[in-house]
Amino acid sequence: MLVLLANVLYAQDKLAQKIPVDPNVKIGKLSNGLTYYIRKNLKPEKKVELRLVVNAGSILEDDDQQGLAHFTEHMAFNGSKNFKKNDLVSFLQSIGVEFGADLNAYTSFDETVYILPIPTEKKENIDKGFQILEDWASTVAFENAEIDKERGVVLEESRLGKGAQERMQKVYLPKLLEGSKYAERLPIGKDDILKGFKYDVIKRFYKDWYRPDLMAVVVVGDIEVADAEKYIKTHFEKIKNPSKERTRVEPPVPARQKSEAVVATDKEATNHVVQIYYATQKSTPEITVGDYRAYMVRNLFTSMLSQRMQELTQSANPPFIFGGSSLSGFVRGYEAYASYAVLGKGGVEPALNAIILENERARKFGFTAAELDRTKKTMMKGMERAYNERDKTESDNFVQEYINNFLEKEPIPGIEVEYSYYQDYLNSISLEEVNQYAVKTIPATSANKLIVLTGPDKAAFTIPTNAELLALTEAAGKQEVKAYEEKAVATALMESAPAPGKITAEKENKILGTTELTLSNHVKVILKPTDFKNDQVVFSASRFGGQYLYSADERNNAEFASVVVSQMGIDQFSPVDLRKVLAGKTASLSPRIGAISETLNGQSSAADIETLLQLAHLYFTKPRKDDELFQSFISKQQAMYQNMTADPQYTFQDSVFHILYRNQPWAPRVPKAEIFASINEQRALDIYKERFGDATGFTFVIVGAFDLAKIKPLIASYIGSLPASGKASTFKDVGLRPVKGPLKKEVRKGTEPKSFIRMFWNGQAPYSDSEQLKLSAMTEVLNIKLIESLREDLSGVYGGGMFGSLNKFPYNNFAIGASFPCGPENVDKLIAAAHAEIDKIKTNGPSEADLNKVKETWKQQYEVNIKDNSFWARQLIQSVEYGSDATNVLSYEKRIAALTPKDVKDAAVKYLDPKNYIQVVLYPEK
The missing domain is CATH 3.30.830.10 (Metalloenzyme, LuxS/M16 peptidase-like)
Structure with missing residues (x-):
């Protein structure tokens, strides 16, 4: 008894301990308050990721500065003390840093982050990289002429965001963020201010908020920690905070006091979406090991609920196209439980009924032991892969963790510690514990909420008024709720391996590090073992063939044949069943029939190569027919595209294709609802079998972390046994040509x-x-x-x-x-x-x-x-x-x-x- 009590006390004491900080990252603070994070990391080699993180965004703007936090970010690229206009971008391009793709920045409600990757072969590049960070932090020029020129660029960025979504957002956002300053501080700002603000107004923002005590510098990559720290001290210790500091406020987001509904429609909107937002609450930071364990409980809950929501879309007449529920944050420090659904043909009522019923089912009855077991396996597998790749993790992954730590106090214990937490605690989380979390987290149907319906002003169903939308939601909460019924599925993809073929020839290419196998069915396999990743295998297979082999009358069946099969599954497994049987494994594969070829692409962990090859075998030999899943796919696609022509960009792209290719039957096209109505399930499946039922001419390529001797028998078994008639496959030129100019x-x-x-x-x-x-x-x-x-x-x-x-x-x-x-x-x-x-x-x-x-x-x-x-x-x-x-x-x-x-x-x-x-x-x- 005393031993048991001691163990309980020890476990409680351990959960109360603070989450440690990864010893591989050096965190420091300069005398002026600037925080820095440094980590040496060699993936990729000869490159360092630099970030300047400013804990200031649009929420700090004064009334006359709306949009100027973001405008300030733009001006950082338009001249500073040490880099004249265009010099900065030109220099970075000269060392291989691409503007937009590599060099970038973003501004949100609460922060501004500057992104700067630097090649490290030359010391002078690193010198200039840190000089750029310093200039961004303290000496942006704000020349009047450059401000005026940049107005046009920022207004063009603002223009990109205009349209149906923005117009509808203006209707519901004041309700969503009611009582909070966030409702009035969208980062893009107001066009009239962007056009006419006085120069000193933006300079005031920079002076007030670009200061060391609100900044962090993050350095991760191929650089010595001591060298990086020296650079930081040299460039940033001298920057001073303003003599009169403005307080960095964190505006509250009040909890909702009543239930309301808002309907916002627009003639250029494309899809109807219903969203339910429950009361906003302050988020709880993770400080102790117990907090981390609670975070694991939350992830289990979120994953299982998401899987249930996805299952709802698999019926012949799905209640919505896709949807989900989760506890998530939309501004820093706050979170709210929210549900959403993209509506299908049935409209608002079935979607509301479905998402509210599924929430209530989880709240009242919880989840099943089988669901929890599968989700634990999947989560553990993900953590194991991250742990296996701990010495091959790319620098930008670490960078984002450190940014989150600075801005949101996200813990950074390091993958070794996180893996140990998973080993220690994941299996100890009980079904009762997760179900209690569901009760605590999912609001009662009577809770205060905001229901938002957005979409086209025309629909095949009746669009409710605000009052009717609220009434539908309240009625949905009164449905009878029954416990979830678990469907049993097989425990393995294949009961036994097929009779193997043979490896009839083997050729090594020492220059490329590849081995080419010829199998008894004449299929070729190229293998390249690598050490680029510790736990990744990449798979590709391809041959000429494709849609053009069929008549234009069969285009719809040929074009969507592989998509239809992906929606119906393989062998006895629907996509939902496939997810269940693959729980705890990492292996995925997708077939595709293109215009002139058919391909399979996928990847797996090193331990799951056999599962990957089994998937390949089944996609060749046992595509599945499922009438209900076929009808589900057709219904969702028709609903998705029925209003798409209302979008000007969609119509423009459609017009471009017509202009370039006139009415050629195989011309590129945008998807339209009527296309899906003409797809024949059986003919699409037959075409798939014609293209994948015979492996003749396919070349398979496998690259990654595997042992040649161990993979060869698996290839002989799963690839060597594929049916192959020996009949050559090639593509057809259907004469598709663009029109001639001018x-x-x-x-x-x-x-x-x-x-x-x-x-x-x-x-x-x-x-x-x-x-x-x-x-x-x-x-x-x-x-x-x-x-x-x-x-x-x-x-x-x-x-x-x-x-x-x-x-x-x-x-x-x-x-x-x-x-x-x-x-x-x-x-x-x-x-x-x-x-x-x-x-x-x-x-x-x-x-x-x-x-x-x-x-x-x-x-x-x-x-x-x-x-x-x-x-x-x-x-x-x-x-x-x-x-x-x-x-x-x-x-x-x-x-x-x-x-x-x-x-x-x-x-x-x-x-x-x-x-x-x-x-x-x-x-x-x-």
Whole structure:
């Protein structure tokens, strides 16, 4: 008895202990209050992730500053003490840091975070990286002319957010955040303030809130801790706080005092969504080990409830397309229980009934032992994989943890400690404990709540008034509730392995580190064991074939055949059953029938390779037919797309396809509700079987953490046993070609003053790897120049750019496009400026400096990719498809180094021919 009591007291004492801080991260604080986090991490090598975190966002703006927290973030890239206008971005591009993709920032209600990855091969790059952080923190220039130029860019970003969702949000947000300042401080701000604020107003925000005691510097990557700490002290110790500090307020979010309903409709909305928000409450920080254990209970509850909600969508007439319930936060320090559903054909009432009934079922009856057991297995597997990858974790994962620790006091004990907590506590969490959490967390149906319905103003069902919506919700809470019934499923994917085939030939490529197997069914398998990750295996399989082999009359069945099978499952397992039988395993696979090929792609943990191969075998041999799940898929897709044409962007894209391809039967298209009504279940399944029922011609590629000797018998068993007739499979060229230019068209749709420019160049051209590289270099150089001109000089766009590719199949061709969202008043000016930049490249070629920026960016990306399993899987599959030498991937750096300005100029002249030019512009309705 005394021993038992001692054990209980010890366990209680351990739960009361504070969660420790990971010893691998050094946390410090300078005398001026700035906090810093430093961790040495070698994934990826020769790179360090830098962050400046400012505990200040839009919530701190004065009335005349609405939008200026975000505007301040923009100005940080527009000149500072040590970096004149454009110098900062230009320097970073020269060392391979891409603007937007790598170099970035964001502003929210409560914080502003600057993102800066720096290559570390050269010490001077690191020096400048820390200088940039210092400048952002203390010496942003705020030159008047630059402020005025940036107004246009920020207003363009604001324009992007305008439309149906924004208009409806204006209706319900004041109710959602009623009584809180958050309702009046959306980060994008107000257009009239952005257009006309005086220069000192934004400078006041910067002076008040960009100060060391509200900042953190995070440094994670290939750098010594002592060196990073020295940099931080050198650059940030000297920054002083203002003599009169304003108090950093945290506005309250009052709890809801009554139940209300709000209906907000818009003619350009696409889907009806119902949301239920219960009373807001303060969130509880995790401080002790007991708090961490409680967090595990919460995760178990959330996961099981989500799985139940997903199951509701699997009926022939689902109550909603998708939905869920959870306890989550939308502003820092507060959380609320909320439910949502994207409505199906049945409308509001069945969706409300379903989500409220499922909440009440969990509250009254809890979960089952089988549900808890599966979820524990899944959670434990996820933690085990994270633990197995502890020395291969990418730096940006650590960075986000430390940002959350600074801003929200999220614990950072480190993966070793978290794994030990899972081992110690996960299995001890009882079903009763989780069910008690459900009772405590899910509000009673009579609780105060806000019900929000948004969507199109036209619908196949009656849209309720505010009062009717509230009444429907209250009525839904009075339904009879029964306990959840657990359906038994098999305990294994396959009862026994199939009769194996044989490995008839084996060829090693020592340069690539690959082994190619030929099996007795003539299928080829390429294996590349790697140490890039400790617990990851990537799988790909591909061959020529695809949708184009079928007549245009069968397009809908061919196009959606693989999607339909994914919705119905394999063998005896529906998707829900598949999730249950795979609990505690990490293995996933998706089949796809494309235009000219069929593919399988997936991945698994190192321990679950056999499960991955079993999935592959079953997707080839036992696709499942399920009438109810087929009807469920059709119903959800029809509901999803029935109002999509109300969206101006959707209509514009549809128009672009019609303009480019006229009425060709295999032309690209946007999904529409009527497409799904014509899909025939049996014919779609037959087409799937025709494409995957015969493995002849498939090449399988497996890359990752596996042992060659152990995987070979599994391959012989699950891949070698696949049926293969020996009949060759190839693709068909159906003659799909874009129209020839020159051609200019306008599309009128939408009420907001929003335009969208699309530019195209298409044509036939012979494919080669070297030519593809030149075309890509051309588009990337032009992206640099177009952003400089259209964004920085003209202030006419927030984003956009050029893209292009050279294609070998189904015919040798090139396709280049450019897209820019903008204001209607700027369309002609921006198109003229874009063509001016194109003409400069065609006449003079790019500068050596701009081409070097592209080369350095590609070099940096390559150094990361060459140690990535998915990258290798793609390269090996592509080398088979293109009939190219796979070792070309190893000479990539030499090939990009050999690119010259003349190569880019020649590519521009060759591909950007005005005779091939097509232009389509979206304007608002007249």
